[in-house]
Structures are given as structure tokens and as C-alpha cells.
Amino acid sequence: MLFFAKSSALKQIYFDPELNQRKASLYGTGILGPPHLFTTLDGDTHRALRKALGGSHWNIGHLKNHWEDNIDDLIRLFIERLTECAEREETVGLGDRSAWFAADVMSMLSFGEPWGFIRNDRDERGILKSWREGLDFFGFVGRFKFFQNNIMKLPGIGALFLPKTTDSSGMGWLINQAITQVESRTQQLAVKEHEGKKDYMQYCLEARLNGEPLTNVQRVAHVTLLIQAGADTTGTGLGSTFRFLVSNRDKMKRAAAEIEAAEKAGKLSTPAKYEEVRQHLPYIVACIKEGLRLNPPATNLLGRVTPNEGTVIDGYYIPAGLDVTSYAYVVHRDTESYGPDAEAFRPERWLESESPTMLDSNSFVFGMGARICLGKDIAIMELYKLVTEVIRNFDMELVNEGKFVVAGGVAYNRDFSVTVTRKTGSAGTSNCE
Numbered sequence: 306m307l308f309f310a311k312s313s314a315l316k317q318i319y320f321d322p323e324l325n326q327r328k329a330s331l332y333g334t335g336i337l338g339p340p341h342l343f344t345t346l347d348g349d350t351h352r353a354l355r356k357a358l359g360g361s362h363w364n365i366g367h368l369k370n371h372w373e374d375n376i377d378d379l380i381r382l383f384i385e386r387l388t389e390c391a392e393r394e395e396t397v398g399l400g401d402r403s404a405w406f407a408a409d410v411m412s413m414l415s416f417g418e419p420w421g422f423i424r425n426d427r428d429e430r431g432i433l434k435s436w437r438e439g440l441d442f443f444g445f446v447g448r449f450k451f452f453q454n455n456i457m458k459l460p461g462i463g464a465l466f467l468p469k470t471t472d473s474s475g476m477g478w479l480i481n482q483a484i485t486q487v488e489s490r491t492q493q494l495a496v497k498e499h500e501g502k503k504d505y506m507q508y509c510l511e512a513r514l515n516g517e518p519l520t521n522v523q524r525v526a527h528v529t530l531l532i533q534a535g536a537d538t539t540g541t542g543l544g545s546t547f548r549f550l551v552s553n554r555d556k557m558k559r560a561a562a563e564i565e566a567a568e569k570a571g572k573l574s575t576p577a578k579y580e581e582v583r584q585h586l587p588y589i590v591a592c593i594k595e596g597l598r599l600n601p602p603a604t605n606l607l608g609r610v611t612p613n614e615g616t617v618i619d620g621y622y623i624p625a626g627l628d629v630t631s632y633a634y635v636v637h638r639d640t641e642s643y644g645p646d647a648e649a650f651r652p653e654r655w656l657e658s659e660s661p662t663m664l665d666s667n668s669f670v671f672g673m674g675a676r677i678c679l680g681k682d683i684a685i686m687e688l689y690k691l692v693t694e695v696i697r698n699f700d701m702e703l704v705n706e707g708k709f710v711v712a713g714g715v716a717y718n719r720d721f722s723v724t725v726t727r728k729t730g731s732a733g734t735s736n737c738e
């Protein structure tokens with residue numbers, strides 16, 4: 306695989322239709338069931354599937370109209386739990402807690418109700434722990450095709466490594482839930498139309514691929530994908546943004562001052578709405594962009610295959626049939642795009658830039674082109690709102706910076722913890738890990 310480290314290669318790799326006719330095989334198709342959007346390699350098949358499953362319900366406008374109030378409820382609960390931590394003077398595992406929040410949002414969007422990560426103050430059913438424990442293995446199998454195509458297919462061997470739907474926790478339980486919920490909703494729909502707000506499982510059940518409903522296995526694969534793609538990715542973006550701010554006191558001070566000023570000017574609801582953050586809190590938005598730039602949660606090799614006649618990327622001729630990729634963690638540190646201090650957490654760069662749209666268009670956080678993340682607007686809404694509300698309500702002191710861990714193409718924050726003090730009302734520092 307050829308790896309391109311400069312922003313200048315991104316558009317050629319990810320927007321050229323010829324290059325996007327095929328994803329590279331290390332996307333690991335087939336380890337956990339049938340190909341879904343992310344693991345479908347062929348460009349035409351992907352296009353049809355994306356047409357079937359995409360739509361305006363993924364856009365910010367729909368989220369604002371249909372889901373923002375529900376996300377607000379989860380944010381209130383998050384703040385309530387954090388306040389209890391402050392009162393008990395405990396250390397808060399803010400990296401994990403952020404991932405719990407994102408997992409609650411995704412379970413709510415997928416099935417209509419959150420699974421209770423925040424309410425019950427825990428990694429519900431050990432889903433995130435199980436996800437993280439599986440990453441190295443899935444990374445290994447995705448890259449070592451011989452193991453995937455031969456060893457994994459030996460009788461009884463695959464079952465040794467893969468989650469089981471009879472498991473009472475972890476990924477096995479998640480898949481079991483997807484199967485159960487898809488089955489029971491399908492039975493309900495056979496009797497009467499879906500009533501009330503449509504969740505994302507419902508969109509999946511209503512999707513038509515070339516005029517036909519998805520098969521049952523395709524439905525289950527996509528419902529499972531919603532949680533897998535949207536929980537620990539957004540959770541990592543949240544955790545990293547918090548960690549960079551807590552570790553850079555001057556930046557945190559500026560962020561807090563911006564929120565306070567907007568609050569005094571009467572520009573913020575409680576919790577702050579997405580649109581208010583976008584319009585009135587540019588520094589908070591810049592902090593989030595900078596956090597995602599330095600700690601991109603989906604640090605995968607997003608390989609594409611060069612076409613039959615070969616191609617030119619970033620001035621180099623690349624022959625046919627080669628895997629080519631960029632890599633967010635590295636391309637986000639390209640000094641030609643971000644300047645000599647590209648390694649530094651400096652949100653100001655997003656505000657000072659003479660060409661902010663160029664900076665935005667070089668961002669590889671969510672991928673690019675036809676395969677760009679479908680859940681981008683969901684993630685951005687969560688980030689804007691939760692980062693604002695936590696900083697608005699709490700002073701935080703770093704206890705343990707922890708580690709940004711990259712495994713199997715995604716990343717998470719391990720052992721990042723803080724103490725929190727409520728800004729208004731009863732103060733206290735706080736061990737809610």
C-alpha cells in the first residue's frame with residue numbers, strides 16, 4: 306500500500322471516481338457477517354447501498370428538528386451525574402464517560418431509547434470494553450488476509466475468536482439486540498404501520514435497495530453498524546477535546562470566557578442549542594476542530610485501488626492496481642497546511658487562517674468523497690453541545706492525562722481523568738470512574 310502524507314493528495318485519492326471504484330481489501334469484509342456500507346468494497350454496490358440507506362435524516366436540519374431535544378435530555382442527565390461526582394469529591398473518568406454519552410445517543414437514535422450508560426453510570430453490558438478488546442484482533446484479521454481467508458474459515462476456529470449472540474454482554478449482546486429488535490419491529494410492521502418518531506432502525510427497515518427491502522442479515526448488519534461506527538468514535542472526539550483543553554489552561558480559560566460572555570448576552574439556551582454554538586461560540590468550535598485534528602478518532606488506513614491505466618497522485622505517477630491511502634493522524638500534521646506548529650494544540654489557527662475553508666476542506670477526520678462518514682452531523686452536534694455544556698458548568702483539574710490509544714483503525718482515550726467543581730451552586734471536587 307502506498308501512503309500519502311500530504312493534504313495535497315487527499316482530493317485526488319478520495320474524489321477521483323476512477324480511484325473510488327474500489328476500496329482496498331484491508332477493510333476486512335466478511336469477518337462479522339455480510340458486507341455493510343463501510344466494508345462494501347465495490348464502488349457501484351456501495352453507491353446503491355448508500356442511496357438506499359442515506360437520506361436527509363442524516364443531515365443537521367433533521368437532527369435539529371427531530372432529535373436535538375432528546376439529546377438535550379441526555380446532556381441534562383450527564384451534567385446531573387457529573388454534579389454528583391463533584392459533590393462526592395471523586396475522580397471522574399472523563400474519557401470513558403464521554404464514550405458512554407455517545408453510546409447512549411447512538412442507542413437512542415437507533416432504537417428510540419438510550420440504553421442507560423449515563424443513567425446507570427456505567428459501560429452498559431460492557432459494550433465499550435468489549436469493542437476495545439476486539440480492536441487489535443479485527444485490525445490483525447483485516448490486514449492478514451491469509452488468516453482471514455483460511456484460518457478463520459476452518460471449522461470451529463472463527464467461533465473461538467468472534468463474539469457470540471448468546472453472550473449476555475459485549476459485542477455479542479449488541480448483535481443479539483440488533484437481531485431481536487429488527488425481528489420484533491418487522492413483526493409489528495406486518496400488523497400495522499410504525500407510529501411516532503422514526504428511529505434509524507426504522508429508516509433501515511424502510512430502505513429499498515434497487516427497489517427491494519434489505520435482507521434480514523443486511524438489516525441486522527446495518528443496525529449493528531450504527532452503534533459500532535457512532536459510539537466510541539464520537540466518544541473519543543469528546544474525550545480528546547476535553548483532554549486538550551484541561552491540559553492547556555490558557556485555551557480552557559478562553560473557551561470558558563467565550564461561553565460566559567455568550568451566556569451573559571443571553572445567547573445560550575440550557576443546554577446550548579447546536580445553532581447557538583455554531584453562531585456564538587467560534588472558539589469552542591475551533592477547539593473541537595483542533596481536538597479532532599490532532600486526535601482523529603477513526604485513524605484507519607482508508608485505502609483505494611488505482612485504476613487500470615494508473616493515475617497521478619500529488620505529482621507522482623502510480624501504476625494500476627495498487628492500494629493507495631492517506632492517514633488522518635499524519636495528514637493532519639502536514640506543516641504545509643497547518644504551519645510549523647502543526648503538532649501543537651492551538652485552536653486559534655482555525656480563526657486566524659486566511660483561508661479557513663481550505664483548512665476545513667483538508668480535514669480528513671470523517672474521510673472524504675463518496676465514502677465520507679454518514680454520521681458526521683450527529684457527531685458534530687454531540688461535540689458542539691456536550692463540550693459547551695461541560696465547560697459552562699464545571700471547572701476541571703487534570704488527574705491523569707491517560708493515553709490516546711490507536712487499535713485496529715480506531716482510537717479511544719484510556720485512563721483520562723479529572724476532578725470537577727461545579728461553577729455555580731454547591732462546589733466540590735470529585736471518583737466516578
Ligand code: HEM
Pocket residue numbers: 342343344355530531532534535536538539542601602603607669670671672673675676677678679680681683684
Ligand atoms: C467523531 C466521530 C466520527 C468519526 C471521526 C467518523 C469517521 C468516519 C470515517 C473516517 C469513515 C470512513 C470513510 C471511508 O471509509 O473512507 C466513516 C464512515 C462511516 N461512519 Fe463515521 N465517524 C464518526 C461518527 C459516526 C457516527 C455518529 C455515525 C452514526 C451512525 C457514523 C456512521 C458511519 C457510517 C455508516 C460510515 C460508512 C459510510 C460509507 O461507507 O458510506 N460515524 N466514519
